Amino acid sequence: MGISVRGLVKSYSAVNVIHSISFDVADGEFVTLLGPSGCGKTTTLRCIAGLDTPNAGTIAINGRVVSDPARKLFVAPHERDLGMVFQSYAIWPHLTVAQNVAFPLTVRGERDTRDAVAWALDVVGLTKLSDRRPSELSGGQQQRVALARAIAARPQLLLFDEPLSNLDARLRDRTRLEISRIQKELKVPALYVTHDQTEALSMSDRVIVMEAGHVVQEGTPEDLYHRPVNRFVADFIGSANFLDVRRGPSGWQLPDGTPILVDPASDTGDDSGSVALLRPEAIRLEPGVHGDLTAAGFNRLTGRVVGSMYLGPHAEYIVEVGGLQLRAFSRAALPRGSHATLVFTALDCRLVASGTPHSRSLAHAG
Amino acid sequence: MPGDRGKPEMSLAFPVRVPGRPAAARGWFGTGGVLRVGYVGVFAIVALLALIPVAALVLGSFRDSAPGMPDGSWTLSNWAGLASPGVIDTLTTTLIVAGLTTAFAMVFGTAMALVIHRTDFRWPGAMTGLLALSFYFPSFILAMAWIVIGSPGGLINNLLQDALGIEWFSVDIYSVSGIVFVMVLHQIPFVYLTMRGPIMGMDPSYEEASRSAGASPLAMLRRVTLPMLSYALASSALLCLVMALEQFGIPVLIGVPGRVTVLATQIYLLCRFPPTAYGLAAAVGLTLAFLTGLAIMLQRRLAKGGRSVVTTGKAGRITPIPLGAWRWPVNLLFGFYAIIALVLPSLILLYTSLIKFFTANPFDAAFTWRNYTYVWHSEDTQRAIVNTLIVSGGGALVGVLLGAACSYFTVRLKPTGWRVLDLMVMLPFGIPGIVLGLGLLWAYAYLPLPLYGTLTLIVLAYVTRFLPYATETAGARFVQLDRSLEEAAWTAGASKQMGVWRIVMPLSLPSLQSGYFLLFMAFFREISATILIFTAATSVLSVSIWSSFEQANWGLASALSILAMVMMVAVMSLLLWAMPGARTR
Known part of the structure; x- marks a missing residue:
């Protein structure tokens, strides 16, 4: 059950925007398509909704094939029984809040919509505004009307197309929680499209990272964060230091020859173009010099502070070490030019592939 | 959004009666x-x-016969007839009339739009209303009114000769200049209405930048505003040209008595007055349609190319240019236009409709x-x-x-x-x-x-x-x-x-x-x-x-x-x- 996508291809004129991708969303699962703009994530979602027609591949919703160009099969969006929340909310301005929410029911010929509308508005906490016009609502309220409308007819599938990108930061945080709670209660599969890694990590059971029309990696948020398959994923999710490392006579070393221990599990023996991923928060940054040491799965290096940015809970420092500049956090005040000690475990320093055949756009991926 | 902060936690309690989900509706609207x-x-x-x-x-x-006549046969003579001196004369007249009309209407219409929307002109609302009214004033009724006013036996000449005794000067509306005059009056509102949008939609920051760079209002108009409006101007001029080329009511009423023929009226004359020549009329019609079609095609091209240039959709508030010493000349000009395009024609028609025989002097008139x-x-x-x-x-x-x-x-x-x-x-x-x-x-x-x-x-x-x-x-x-x-x-x-x-x-x-x-x-x-x-x-x-x-x-x-x-x-x-x-x- 859930959604099953197999070999989906979509091209506009001669340009392929989706190159044969496959994935599943299990019943009740919350899956996010994550990627930079233009990676094909929204097109994939629109193909599943039936708003775009794929060129090849099959899409099945709860076991029913809704799109299969090879068999000339295409089920129109209104017959796919889904609820969708749009980036622009797409609340109809000529209808009241209640009429907007009732639309999926009235359009199916249902006469008594009162209970269902009351329930949906109650779920999003807008009961008091049911007679308002959309123009009288704030952005956050409109967004919740869109959500109520999407769930009012109890669809078997929920689709979200960057629903939070027009909200301000504070509202985004709260709505994020609401969406995942509603989805969990409804127990329907949900597919969520975003370019925002925070949304993807915080809401999803599983995340599918896309780039240039391909699936780069799929896994749980923890998987993606800690075990990214390549530099693109590592860079796109969370902030990252990339260490240019090479294999020396007695192990891995930094450009200036400083020896360093890396996660042995990530060492595939392939030495070409190696970079090591080291998350800034994995580095313990302390004032003073304690001497370099690499032993017992620990790295201790000495560096020099070359830049700093005060962020409130801590400060972010740029530290020059071993011919590289690394970002690290510390609550201590470290004057620019002073020496500092960096400590991190070998397990936190993972070798990752520096690229994939289709990662052309690393520059704007961060 | 302070309004929705502190909303109660969402209740996820399902209603007792969970709404059922019928299959997607079918029927007249339901199928694809x-x-x-x-x-x-x-x-x-x-x-x-x-x-x-x-x-x-x-x-x-x-064809060499009238529509529906069984005795006709196929011929090329109609197309050959286009080369006759009569048709070529008419074509020349048409182009002159349409060209002059477009030129004058563009100058006055654009000037009015600029004055109304870019200066501290006092009555922009009233003037816009008047222009909209005269836009709907039918062209052939305007022509009739001006015939009553300006024909050899009309109002002006009566006034000149009988009241003032002037013999050496008279006006004759039945002429090329008469046609152009009435057509310009008729076209000005159209130019105004087409230029108004681009002028109001212009991003004011371009003009402000030129003012802050030291340009005088006139220099700004010449070097920034008008060049930026060039697409809109060209597009408006082409549409105006098309309307002038195809204008029928004015040239048929004024031109036929004055023996000034344009293509549109020639078609009419060829079909209505013996010896009729429907085939030649068709050839002339296609020629005219070719001219207007060409202008329309050009205009569509321009409109497509210019859409991105002029309007940013960010119509901001703009500092109006002070009219200063020009205020009263401008006011007079607008008042004059309102009188000759709207007020006078209406009054004249009302007057003419109420008298038994035409006389320029209302005190001589027998009302009825x-x-x-x-x-x-x-x-x-x-x-x-x-x-x-x-x-x-x-x-x-x-x-x-x-x-x-x-x-x-x-x-x-x-x-x-x-x-x-x-x-x-x-x-x-x-x-x-x-x-x-x-x-x-x-x-x-x-x-x-x-x-x-x-x-x-x-x-x-x-x-x-x-x-x-x-x-x-x-x-x-x-x-x-x-x-x-x-x-x-x-x-x-x-x-x-x-x-x-x-x-x-x-x-x-x-x-x-x-x-x-x-x-x-x-x-x-x-x-x-x-x-x-x-x-x-x-x-x-x-x-x-x-x-x-x-x-x-x-x-x-x-x-x-x-x-x-x-x-x-x-x-x-x-x-x-x-x-x-x-x-x-």
């Missing part, structure tokens, strides 16, 4: 085929509307109601009024619905062949009304359809001619409507036709109303497309006015004109009251 059938239907209708008259004209231009009471006794006139209301009221509804359907397909759904549909809708826009009428005359003399001599034919002619008005107003709205509004309806379970019915239509109602208003007004005053295809039973008010004037019955023509204008104002107010959406124009 309605729109497809609609598309085929709209495509076929537009193809017939646009292509039949054109094809008939082309065929007719190779007979021209108005005549309307009560004349069945012909009453029939014409009823016909006009049927054709305008019903025809505009047909037109706006067909136009909206076309736009929905060409702007939003874009099914196979939508470009062809778009082109066919625009095609008649390049065809002058008189030429369209001639094409329909040729077509329905041959086609075995019982349309000749019916109001349906008149409606067909009007809808064909003015369909772009409807497609443009509806299309502009469809472009603005965010695509996701409709997609949200589909994903919520609505079929495409249900989405149109419940989302697109209600959201587009204002522009549909505005389109209906435009079509109603255009149909009400149209004469050029009617003049060749009307019969006694299908005469409309514009034709009645014109034919009374032709029969030198100035009094009756004026009374009918006054009646027509009162009806127009009444209907205009009624429509604006009933359809708030139409007010945007």
